[in-house]
Amino acid sequence: MAWFWLLPLALLAAILLAPSLVRGSAWVRAGKRRLFPHRTGEGQMHATLVSPLPVYVRLEREGSGALGLLPGGVWALAFGRWGWAEALAYTPRRRGEHPLPGVRAFARDLLGLREVEVRLSLEQDRVLAYPEAFGLLSPDLRLTLLADGPEAAGGLEDPSRFAGVRPYSPGDPLSRFHWKATAHHGQPMVREFARVRSSGVWLHLDLEATGKPGEIYLEHAAALAASLLIAAEEANLAVGLSVGAERVGLGRGGEHLARILEGLARARLERPAHPVPIPPPGVNLLLLTQEASSAVIEGALRARARASRVHLIALPEGFYLRPGERGRPVFGKTEGVLRLLKKRHLLEAEGVRVHILRGNQSILRIAEG
16 A cells, blocks of 8 residues: 555645646737827737646736836636736827737746746737827918918918908908908908918928937927928828938828828937938928038938928927927027027028027927028
């Protein structure tokens, strides 16, 4: 009966070996893979473990600061096929491509003497967060940057170009009433203004910057670029983008705009930066830069040969004030500012409008010239 004493040893060995026999898989999927920062998307995490013997299992889901997700997990007794699912609500905090959090699994024997990590086959979705766009509330700003061209139907209304009067329509603001015409025609009449537009808007985002100031510049410049191109698309203008090696040709529509926003979302600093491209003929070129290097200035002049107008927008501090924000004084001038001030008259004589936007100045200042 000596073999009888081997049964407890075999049972103990099986219990201790059980955690090593566990196998599993997991996936983490996003319901919405592309969205703007501070918008919430819904996803799900699902894990499946298979154990031929009873074991305690512990699942640990990682957190993600970029997606606003705290860590989570669960303890359970597993035997045979065991599964666990969790709904996720993620909110991107910043621009960029972020993986959904991963999951790790651990198995422990029933006596609590041995714990091993389970090798999982893991599939993870990634969430692409667009730049945080903001509304261009000033009609003058939209006109300055997006529709600095000839009169055309379907463009942006230019209050400086009086086109005539017409009968009042419901929804017309009271400020448009033309009282002399109203008295003359015997019915309410309002002023009508000409509409102007360009053949399209092409935006080039200069990526030449370094360090923490460069990262700040890139975030603010990408947000401004997204805001301008969204406003142009809403005005039914064709839009295009060049950022680094990425180039999205002129086009219209939601899918085309999504491609542009994806390019801005994935933009990374580079040195040396890609040169300013020659844009399609007749477009308004918007050129965003921080350092305004000699290469950028020369590129703006070359592009002017084909573009209807070139706007060079410099962000020396890397940031600016959005409509309604208030800032503190900024002193001194960077090398890029001095370079632009020295060549400003030459550039504007060649049709390149220069806008220097300091860190304490509102984006609306561009409309002031």
